[in-house]
Amino acid sequence: MIKNEKIKASEVQVTGLHGEDLGLMSTKEALKLAKELKVDLVCTSLMTSPPPCKLIGAGAAKQEALAEKRKDRAPKTKEIRLTPQIEEHDYDTKRTQMERILKTGDIVKLVVKIQGKQGEAAKKLLEDFIRDLKPLGKPSTGIQLSGKQAVVELHP
Structure with a gap:
């Protein structure tokens, strides 16, 4: 899971906290928005350009990763x-x-x-x-x- 400053793309497609589409923006803008809302910016896929990213609450990102691991095994x-x-x-x-x-x-x-x-x-x-x-x-x-x-x- 790639999140926050580890996202290297110059532009990202951002989805808000409640699933609303916030559109295409620069990674710097998206990170600034995430910091203002006190949440994480998480990249959901690296296979597309620009990569889709979600704004997710800090604890929710870990929970989502754990749930994904459980499904796989x-x-x-x-x-x-x-x-x-x-x-x-x-x-x-x-x-x-x-x-x-x-x-x-x-x-x-x-x-x-x-x-x-x-x-x-x-x-x-x-x-x-x-x-x-x-x-x-x-x-x-x-x-x-x-x-x-x-x-x-x-x-x-």
Whole structure:
């Protein structure tokens, strides 16, 4: 991302803070305008002449770059291990952790370890997590109960 004084072109096509077209102007004028508004002048493409530039708030430029990086990479699968007898505070902590993972675009794999006759408790726990995380992610398959564990994957 090229911004502010690093833009070497003599003229730039400027877009305002709210998407309005400010037209063609010299880079010096555009930088002066950016300083007056206390924002950054960011070059969006070097492939055209004059290069298109945007006026973007200082923190927004970094956020936009991070969002672009996230889109480019493949989602990772993060595994969260639990037991059926989980206390309320631990439940809330795990739920918050899963929300953060889903917001970054990664997949959450919930694994509940089962001992003895805990199958129903494990299934109920996974159903509770699925219900609480419904706005952020949906299960790719149903709850899979095997001998020693219950598993479900949530996709963002």
